Amino acid sequence: MRWQRVRIVKSVQTKVCVDGSLMKEYVLDEPLTEGFLKFLEQFGTVRYLDNLKKPYFSFEKEQFISIKGFVGDESVEVRYKNEFHDIILDYFHLLLYYHREGVSGIERLKGIEESMKEKIEIRLGT
């Protein structure tokens, strides 16, 4: 399998949503593929609706981020959960970065994710 090397070209929109989450829309340097969705499945819940005019996907990771986009599109909408902006702001970038590394990237990102979770738990006092 060819691992995709996707990079963020620019952030085109930023707003604070009704629930306090921060929404950013990113333009990527190449379209997202189903391979990226397989990678995302390692880290959260992926929903894939492939029988629409364009194949839609969403990714949900509690306390971290949610992603909405279409396979084949070069733009994606990312929402950073409201309580922990400072801890999780790099998470989408990390997903793109470690996806480039293939299988080994999954384990490495899970390690980073654990340390993020610890910081969140300390913040929550749990």
Added chain:
Amino acid sequence: MNHMISDPTPVVYLNNAATTWPKPPQVLEEVAACLRLPVHEAGRTTGTGSTDYPSAAREALAAFFHAGPPEHFVFTQNATDSLNLLIHGFVKKTGKPFHTITTELEHNSVLRPLTTLEHDGAISLSVVPFTDNTVRLAAIKKVICPETRLVVMTHGSNVLGSVQDIKPIAEYLHANDIFFIVDGAQTAGHIPVDLADIPVGAYVFTGHKALFGIPGIGGFFISEPDAIAITRQGGTGTDSRTLTQPSGMPERFETGTHNYLGIASLYAGIRFINTVGISDIERTGRDLTDRFIRELKRTKGITIYNEKPELPVVSFDIAGIDNQEVGFILGRAYNIIMRTGLHCAPLVHRRIDGGNGCVRASFSYFTTIEEIETASAAIREVAESAHR
């Protein structure tokens, strides 16, 4: 008709309750003419020959709403601006705390100024619930007390498309010396509004919705200008020796240079509506809305929150998929523009969907049957996909 935008992907625009699009060609031409010619307004220039748009538009508004004199129509930026000016001006004029009534149907343009004043201790506030999507006089009567001085309520709900029967409410409040501000943002231009027959204290409108003007122009009609304190001061082009704000109309509430382009667009929009006929516009809206609801009802998994709206607004949800996702898919995959979320009306959504928000489709005179069918088919695809 599918309209072209710059990309040039055809777009189906069903967010007309926010801002109507497209605008009638006459509006675009009037705005262009306004830009081509030097500004002309009585008291502000010595020239003649150009249209005095503020005066012409006031005359058009007075005829359109059957209210006057024309000088009692005041221009503002939009309905929110009008409501702020009226609500805060009424409180300042009254000068001591009093009781105010509003409703669950309101937009934040009403709720936020009133809640701010409540927090400041300037008013106490009762919020009347809606029943069968409407607020009736009986519900308002229940919360009126000797200290009630003001009622602010919407004429048409921007979520449920319901029209309140404001005539008996206005008559009762007028008889009991309670000032009545009506938010007509969703009704002006959609249905006939005969202010000669409805004794409101003030009726608020915006230009950029069904009156077909451009964003940035709105206003209000006020029957009793003295009820509202002057809260803005500046140049009016009149009585310039006096260093305090003139108390005459409309200078009492209008300061600084007018939004001539906006006023020109509003003037042309009203003339367009008069040419077509408000009854025809109302009928077209109802036909489109009925058609859309019929289509939605054929689709499994759709909850419609207002099956019998009186305005061309339909609010719905698709089971198993969040309203924001529905909007995202329709917008990005199908080029169908609707509005999702709370529609700046949080209390309505608290009642109908637990505060999660929903998807809203809203139509204008320029929406076509083909667009309704295209949107319905796309919604069906999303609903079926969400249930697979």
